[in-house]
Amino acid sequence: MALAYDSYFYGTVCHVCKRNDANGVKLKRCGGCRMIQYCSQQHQKVHWPLHKSVCTCIRSVMHNRGVQYVFQRTCEGFSAEDWCKERYNVMLLTQLKLGRRLSEGEQQMFMFPRVCKVCHESDQEKLQDCKNCHCVSYCSISHKQQDFLRHSMSCHWLKLCFYVDKHFTKAKDPYPLICVPIRDKYEPLPCDLDAFISVLMTYSKDITKWNQPIEVALLSELLTCPLTLLYALEKLETSFSKNLVIHVVGAAAFECIFLKKWEVILHCLPQLTCLDMVFIGPEIEQGFETTCMLCVDCQKKGRELSTHFQSGNLYHQYATSETFLMPDIIVAYNCGLHECVGTDADTWLLSLPFLVKFNQTPLILTSYTIDEAYRDFARILDCRKDSLTVSLKCAKNPFASKRPYRDWGSENCDIFFQNNFITLVTPH
Template identity: 25%
Template sequence: MQQERVPPLPARMGIACYKCFKEEDVRLSRCSGCHRVSYCSSECQKLDWKAHKPMCKALSSIEKNPIASTTLFFSLPSEPTTDLNVLHNNSETHGSNILSFCTRSLSREVTIPERNLVGWEPRCMVCTRTDQLIRMEVAKNGTTSNDFQRLVPCPQCNLSFCCSPAHWQAARALHHGPCEDGHDGLSHCEMNREVRADIKFEEVMASAHDASGQWMWAPDRIKSSWSSLGGLSWEREFGDDMRKSVGVPAERPMGPWIRAASDHLTMAMTILYALEKLNDDEAWTRKHTLTIHASILGAEMKEITGAMVFEEVLHRLPEVKTLKLVLCGPEMPGGHIPRTIPLETCPDCTRLGRKRIHEHVADTYHGFVQNKGTKFEKPDLCIAFNSGASQESRHTWSTTFKLLVDRKIPALFTAYNREEAEAEAALLCAAGAKLHPDLGPSKNPWGSIKVIPEPNKVYGFYAVNGWLAGGFS
């Protein structure tokens, strides 16, 4: 049975049907209860009502709760501001309060789709008001200083909002100026437009392949020799190969294809980038067997679903005969005893006798090392993709940090955004790691360029391996 798709970003924001996800060529109507989700027809609303009903009632009850009214309005700025710290703190506090009210109303924890409704609720870019807050303000005062009683989207990107023309004027420089989380000097608005294009690309892929919309690609050529990754970019390095591979006409841009491929291919390229930086010479490129340990966390496990992209490591290192990848994490399928999985290679690699071996271990990384005892062999690199070490399980990760430092295991940690990277770098330094100056905390030149707007914020994006938290040896 095919798993039902998680509502995409436009549906979470109320600008696409929450059931069928249609956005164009349909007339959307807001749910009359919570005013939070939209539907393209009564049929879609009826089909979704059983799932939506609990959260609908929880959200609706907030507007009738006098304590909620006082709490939610407490930190709203009286004047528009472009101070990102103020805006982010307000948005995150508001989201946390909404989740608390909903959790009490539901008498249970909110689900991921329910949490997403709160995280990606549209907010004014310079005062963080939501449609719900505007309604509550009108009900409380009988009037409002805003010219509109509903958020107005940017006509160019349709993913950022303001509550009045005056606030749009105040937000103009922020919205149309260079975005730190972007690339090639693109503005926040231009990055939003790329996000819109990527969502449409996913819809096409999902329709064509009856799948989740996650499209993966890796080049099937083998490089004649190792060459440095310095000065390269996703477009320059992969654009021509991808265009030929997928048959995109010359007059059409490759942007959505490149960005989609980077979301998984980032794992192989980040490994190679770290190895190049952490080694003083190129001896590592000529090893018979290259061993990578990946410490992973979370249920999505891109490392498993995107296993094919790791062959790019072999394809860029023609002298390496075997790539051994150990995937280690508490949520891995299986048990503490490593489960060896030989994987297929491309016809050329197979003809040349090259191998790709994966091992799965359901354990923390320090648990895996301790269980190996004297049989543990130091890898060429231990990498933790988007570990979230500064966000959760800090005690568990601190033990891993200490082990990596004490045993002088070459390691790299990546993060989704600057905030996580800088916090993780501080934890690594506290554990005694001496961070390589080119490996964080900084943006990852080989992080995914398929970005997602930050939840509970009005500005900024995050991406898979978007930032390097710290590398050391």
């Protein structure tokens, strides 16, 4: 239970059980870091062994800064960029004192602290929380009114984000089963992910479950990667042989968990008998499942889904290795090619030419936002501008995930979605 509840942080609820004041409990804040709340002394004691070390470091940061709250100096006048830098710097300072990498839940303490959304006021006694989404707080009625229009556009998504995260802390098997029927002959995809999921409702034993936004959000997260790839193949109007080799570049947990989702490609492309998935990326961790048991029908048809993991490797390293398997298509989900340009942290620099090296081998790029999509596309153009066929340019992806994630880096948009925009190019 500890690992589950500690994987997510919301400063407006009890950190252990995720209950809030609206549930009839009086939340009490940690007397040390003053960032985490608990509904009872019992839950504070449960969390203390996990929280003790980082709490001590945060108290040290507060003492050195001469403040009662870690972000006390971050008030009105800070730009969105300044606010991001402030949180990032305090997070790095705490991590340095801690002597280890912060966990995801600990990072979220700094990414999403309980402060006023408008002015970043951090005095906890002045703040009132949004009772609907449990993600946003205000220090005054005037600031709440000032932010009303902007917040009204994301409040329901933030609420869904909270309940999806809460679902992960309690469910033994959080992801729903994928029941995509096998096609005997090729059929074009429905117009978008909503239409695809509505078809699946026919095959669900418990149709009432599909009325729950959490189930749809999680199912969409599983389906978005294979369906985005199938969508790109339709745009290319290319017929492949019985074998298909796909390189997933910059892969991490998002692509590698729940490998059975890739079987959807076999179900939708009846001519395929063998699907080779090669996952390449420095963030691929040990412990991921490496094999996938196919359904009975796929087994009867003699189909194979082979997975290969290039853990810790960048794409240029794999592309020049003896184990290199020539791809039919290359895909980089949520690639972030534009990030860290001109810095030592630019891990894409040497790999970019290899993404568009192989003639007639399509490249799929997806991005969270339209701005990121254009910046990623520009970087690909710099590699091979005059010999690229562009089939999709920074287009809205109809098969983007519908699971929202909180965005800590944007002041105007509080959420983002995986694979939200798509670019498809082919070198020639």
